[in-house]
Amino acid sequence: MANMLGKSLQAGDAIFTRVSHTVYLAARGIVLGGNGLKGRQLAEAALRRIGASLLTENVVEAAEVLIVVTTVSSSVHGAWYEELVKNL
Template sequence: MEKIVASSAEMESILLQCTKQLLEVLDSVDNVGIEEIVNIISGFSQDGGEKAVTRSEKLQSRELIMGRMLAKSLQCGDPIFEKVSRAVYLALRGIVLGGSGPRGRKLAETALQQVGAVTLTDKVVVAAEELIVAASVSVSIHGPWYVNLCDNMR
């Protein structure tokens, strides 16, 4: 917001840097708060990623608004939450049903593209592979019980 971006390639670069930094924090810290996330984002929106020493009132009010919007968007029933969770669900479903190869990845990328999260495809693939393992274990353990239950319902 504070820095003029000359091209879409430069904007993409800034977004990738911000995403990378956010993912590093989210992966390394167990209980990341909204304040930490907002600080990272506001650093990129202010000057391309380099933190300023002094925080103006304008920046503080912008961070307050970002924090409130982020907190609101993380609640069930919020349109943003619903759209993002649906996209992640479809991406996971694409990997589970299409495999973790090119076909499944393409399905996941298409779903994540709706919310601008294509860069998270690799993480979704890993999560889906873990989901497949959990489902396989569940079927081997609970499968006979399900069969018996269905037979007794007839």
């Protein structure tokens, strides 16, 4: 059982790739659509494709934390980010 689980969690596994991409799309929907109705609808639509729409609330909570982290990071390191982008 542990061997099977280990194999399915590898980056090249098709199921792992599909699930992780779907969770990414759901989180992106919340970050860009907000944590209100629109963002939740976007996340649920993405998760529904793999039958995981019951996890919408969990993804919303994780995305809310991600939003706070990026906001703090932007306010702390904003000037450095601007210089980095100028040099690209």
